[in-house]
Amino acid sequence: MEINRPINRRTALKVMGMGMLATCVVPLPSFGKSGKSDKIKRLIFYFSATGNSLYVSREIGGEGSVLMSIAQEIHNDNPVYEADEIGFVCPVYCFIPPAIVQDFIARSTFKADYFFAVGTYGAHSTIFPEFLDNLAKEHGVKLNYISTIQMVDTYLPYFDAEREKADPKNDRIPERIAAVSASINNREDYIQPVTQQDRMICEGYYRGSGRDRQRPTVTRSEKIVFATDACIGCGICTSLCPHGSWKVINGHAVPEGDCENCLACVHNCPQKAISIIPTPPEPQEPNRNARYRNPHVTIPDLIKANNQHS
Numbered sequence: 001m002e003i004n005r006p007i008n009r010r011t012a013l014k015v016m017g018m019g020m021l022a023t024c025v026v027p028l029p030s031f032g033k034s035g036k037s038d039k040i041k042r043l044i045f046y047f048s049a050t051g052n053s054l055y056v057s058r059e060i061g062g063e064g065s066v067l068m069s070i071a072q073e074i075h076n077d078n079p080v081y082e083a084d085e086i087g088f089v090c091p092v093y094c095f096i097p098p099a100i101v102q103d104f105i106a107r108s109t110f111k112a113d114y115f116f117a118v119g120t121y122g123a124h125s126t127i128f129p130e131f132l133d134n135l136a137k138e139h140g141v142k143l144n145y146i147s148t149i150q151m152v153d154t155y156l157p158y159f160d161a162e163r164e165k166a167d168p169k170n171d172r173i174p175e176r177i178a179a180v181s182a183s184i185n186n187r188e189d190y191i192q193p194v195t196q197q198d199r200m201i202c203e204g205y206y207r208g209s210g211r212d213r214q215r216p217t218v219t220r221s222e223k224i225v226f227a228t229d230a231c232i233g234c235g236i237c238t239s240l241c242p243h244g245s246w247k248v249i250n251g252h253a254v255p256e257g258d259c260e261n262c263l264a265c266v267h268n269c270p271q272k273a274i275s276i277i278p279t280p281p282e283p284q285e286p287n288r289n290a291r292y293r294n295p296h297v298t299i300p301d302l303i304k305a306n307n308q309h310s
């Protein structure tokens with residue numbers, strides 16, 4: 001399994017320019033003009049801020065799969081993809097897929113015999129399967145399988161990441177991933193059901209928060225995050241942001257631009273120097289010192305996935 005291979009055109013050109021293409025063992029499948037690749041059995045598109053969805057993608061991928069980052073592929077100017085099986089793996093944000101994932105599905109064309117999607121979540125995935133099923137159908141994709149996997153919750157306004165990391169629910173993560181993998185390997189037809197209670201939870205949240213029901217987490221980075229005096233200007237946040245919305249000015253990181261609210265910058269800052277600006281009625285962080293990254297995923301993995309400056 002290769003991560004982010006085949007790479008997008010922009011990156012490929014850069015790699016070729018560096019004379020490194022000859023070192024690639026696996027030839028780049030030829031998406032783009034023909035939109036077809038004979039080499040790929042399972043193609044997984046993932047979005048991940050703190051590694052849970054990347055880890056799940058790798059586990060589901062196994063041998064012979066290709067993983068592609070949505071934060072990179074969103075820039076593909078000829079987004080036509082073909083494989084035997086195509087999957088989407090992403091976090092649940094305010095009960096639905098992140099806007100960047102919705103946008104990627106909406107603007108791309110996919111051809112496969114079997115389509116699957118997996119949402120990773122912390123507390124309640126509620127309407128995620130139904131929302132994604134409808135969204136995909138609207139854009140010509142009939143998903144065969146949609147499920148969600150409960151993992152560590154990264155939404156810091158509500159959850160203390162230290163408590164989340166220690167929660168016994170995590171013991172079952174490998175079991176959950178294995179069950180979902182087995183279902184996908186068997187090409188099961190299954191859309192995780194959504195209950196009336198799930199819908200009521202969402203309704204209560206959206207009414208109370210006043211958030212947009214299609215793009216509830218889309219915002220401006222300067223409205224929700226800031227770098228504290230602990231910032232040393234290392235610039236890692238500038239490479240981790242899937243919208244490239246951080247820059248370093250006079251040795252200090254400054255957010256400005258589109259924001260998915262993914263919190264990649266907050267969780268992965270090595271100095272813990274990035275914090276959230278409280279946005280009422282959401283609570284303040286219950287534990288300012290708690291940060292999380294999936295233990296199987298590194299900062300370079302997330303930079304490779306999300307960096308907008310290459």
Ligand SMILES: Cc1cc2nc3c(=O)[nH]c(=O)nc-3n(C[C@H](O)[C@H](O)[C@H](O)COP(=O)(O)O)c2cc1C
Pocket residue numbers: 047048049050051052053054090091092093094095096120121122123124125151152153154155156217260261262263294
């Ligand atoms: C902005 C935001 C919104 C979230 N909303 C939900 C949610 O509605 N339900 C839930 O159970 N978890 C929610 N979470 C938690 C994530 O879905 C969960 O931790 C996910 O596994 C993170 O994936 P990643 O590590 O690949 O980024 C949210 C996290 C963030 C950052």
